[in-house]
Amino acid sequence: METMIEFQHICKSYGTQVVLNDFQLSIEKGAFVTMIGSSGCGKTTALKLINGLLIPDEGTIRIEGTDIQTMDQNVLRRNIGYAIQGSVLFPHMSVEQNIAYVPSLLNRRDRQRTRDAVDQWMKIVHLPQELKDRYPWELSGGQQQRVGIARALAASPDILLMDEPFGAVDSITRTQLQKEIKAIHEDSGITIVFVTHDINEALYLGTRVLVMDQGAIQQYDTPDQIRSRPATDFVRQLISGQQQAAG
Numbered sequence: 001m002e003t004m005i006e007f008q009h010i011c012k013s014y015g016t017q018v019v020l021n022d023f024q025l026s027i028e029k030g031a032f033v034t035m036i037g038s039s040g041c042g043k044t045t046a047l048k049l050i051n052g053l054l055i056p057d058e059g060t061i062r063i064e065g066t067d068i069q070t071m072d073q074n075v076l077r078r079n080i081g082y083a084i085q086g087s088v089l090f091p092h093m094s095v096e097q098n099i100a101y102v103p104s105l106l107n108r109r110d111r112q113r114t115r116d117a118v119d120q121w122m123k124i125v126h127l128p129q130e131l132k133d134r135y136p137w138e139l140s141g142g143q144q145q146r147v148g149i150a151r152a153l154a155a156s157p158d159i160l161l162m163d164e165p166f167g168a169v170d171s172i173t174r175t176q177l178q179k180e181i182k183a184i185h186e187d188s189g190i191t192i193v194f195v196t197h198d199i200n201e202a203l204y205l206g207t208r209v210l211v212m213d214q215g216a217i218q219q220y221d222t223p224d225q226i227r228s229r230p231a232t233d234f235v236r237q238l239i240s241g242q243q244q245a246a247g
């Protein structure tokens with residue numbers, strides 16, 4: 001299997017607080033990795049190191065073998081979609097303009113191509129076409145989240161980073177969005193790294209689940225292995241929470 005993202009001996013501190021210490025992780029191309037762990041254990045930090053929003057104190061991050069520090073940061077970010085909790089849409093732009101943002105940069109001379117791309121992505125994330133001319137404040141939380149995902153995907157990234165993208169929506173919308181993102185992953189073969197606090201979500205979506213505690217990897221395994229062979233007490237506790245929630 002080809003490696004898409006690799007963390008090699010990564011150290012990252014904020015002031016005197018060490019968050020990641022000799023962190024090592026390899027993510028296969030096409031994987032859907034869900035990251036779960038205690039609050040403050042470094043999940044968001046790990047995510048932001050992938051798209052260069054944060055720079056490691058030590059160690060190297062590689063994407064398809066290339067050290068990201070040596071890459072053009074604009075090219076890097078254009079290849080990596082980023083969707084986070086709550087609305088990160090451009091408030092002064094309509095739904096259509098938000099989704100078209102990157103495609104219109106890429107297809108400067110071909111407006112029809114951009115319009116077609118917007119239509120296509122709105123369909124995929126189940127946004128009715130009549131919402132095209134609305135502004136973010138005229139949308140529900142779930143619709144805003146869908147626009148955010150469509151915008152991230154419309155840039156045709158190889159990698160999609162998602163930081164609790166469904167944290168702020170009701171449970172029915174959340175279940176729908178989970179199904180949609182799972183289908184998008186299966187259809188596109190994109191590599192997804194997804195941070196969540198919800199063990200059910202982590203086990204449902206992930207082809208691999210990364211369980212972290214205090215900057216250390218507790219287990220990195222398939223959902224079946226996490227369920228049947230929890231590697232540490234921390235993982236066992238997470239799973240017992242899942243069984244309670246399910247039962």
Ligand SMILES: Nc1ncnc2c1ncn2[C@@H]1O[C@H](COP(=O)(O)OP(=O)(O)OP(=O)(O)O)[C@@H](O)[C@H]1O
Nearest residue numbers: 014015017019037038039040041042043044045046
């Ligand atoms: N810019 C910053 N300056 C100082 N400390 C920070 C900064 N960003 C994060 N931290 C601290 O680093 C630790 C790791 O933060 P991070 O956001 O990566 O954790 P997380 O696992 O995503 O947490 P949560 O599950 O609560 O979202 C936390 O203790 C946090 O308070």
